[in-house]
Amino acid sequence: MCAAHLPLPPRPVFRVSSTARVLVIGQAPGTRAHESGLPFDDASGDRLRGWMGIGRERFYDAARIAFMPMGFCYPGRLPKGGDCPPRPECAPTWHDALLALMPAVELTLLVGSYAQRRYLGRGGMSSHVRAHAAHPRYLALPHPSWRTVSWERKNPWFGAEILPRLRAEMARLEPDHF
Numbered sequence: 001m002c003a004a005h006l007p008l009p010p011r012p013v014f015r016v017s018s019t020a021r022v023l024v025i026g027q028a029p030g031t032r033a034h035e036s037g038l039p040f041d042d043a044s045g046d047r048l049r050g051w052m053g054i055g056r057e058r059f060y061d062a063a064r065i066a067f068m069p070m071g072f073c074y075p076g077r078l079p080k081g082g083d084c085p086p087r088p089e090c091a092p093t094w095h096d097a098l099l100a101l102m103p104a105v106e107l108t109l110l111v112g113s114y115a116q117r118r119y120l121g122r123g124g125m126s127s128h129v130r131a132h133a134a135h136p137r138y139l140a141l142p143h144p145s146w147r148t149v150s151w152e153r154k155n156p157w158f159g160a161e162i163l164p165r166l167r168a169e170m171a172r173l174e175p176d177h178f
Contacts, residue, residue, distance in 0.1 A: 005087060006073055007074070008074050010073045011037065013039050013073070014069060014098070015065075015068075017065075020105060021064065021173045022066070022107050023067075023102060023108045024048075024066070024108075024111060025068050026111040027085075027111070027112045028070060028074065028075050028083065028086040029071075030083060031074060043145075044145045047145075048141075058174065068094075068095065069090070070118065071114075091118055095118075107137065110139070110141065111141050115140075116140045120138065130157065139169065142158070
């Protein structure tokens with residue numbers, strides 16, 4: 001179905017667990033995640049783990065944290081840099097079925113604009129991230145790539161309001177870690 005549109009052979013990168021209380025919905029795996037099979041297996045994952053206040057071992061504990069990207073396979077590079085958008089057929093084809101397998105999820109992190117648009121509707125990333133109180137089950141986050149550094153400088157409320165809520169939610173859902 002989508003293999004003809006991918007630059008590398010399909011290798012879906014996701015983790016589903018019936019016991020996970022946290023679900024991370026990101027964009028699509030990058031080349032390192034494609035190679036390793038681990039979601040966020042790069043500098044953006046280091047940054048996301050820092051935002052969450054957890055280490056690599058906890059982050060990849062499939063019994064606690066599940067991962068479901070908008071696009072399950074590496075989508076390729078854009079001509080001017082950056083990754084291509086996630087394949088449009090992935091989320092509509094797989095998300096509902098996989099969500100049904102994760103009844104314990106209490107918090108879903110919507111990482112990046114593609115996930116936010118699907119689950120929160122229209123609106124810009126900043127407005128979705130800022131509306132954290134309006135969505136008790138979802139917490140919208142910018143993509144943790146290096147490109148977000150300038151966005152964070154322009155939006156200091158992210159570090160002052162959103163990251164403390166994220167860490168508090170992680171402490172509530174993962175109390176034995178803190």
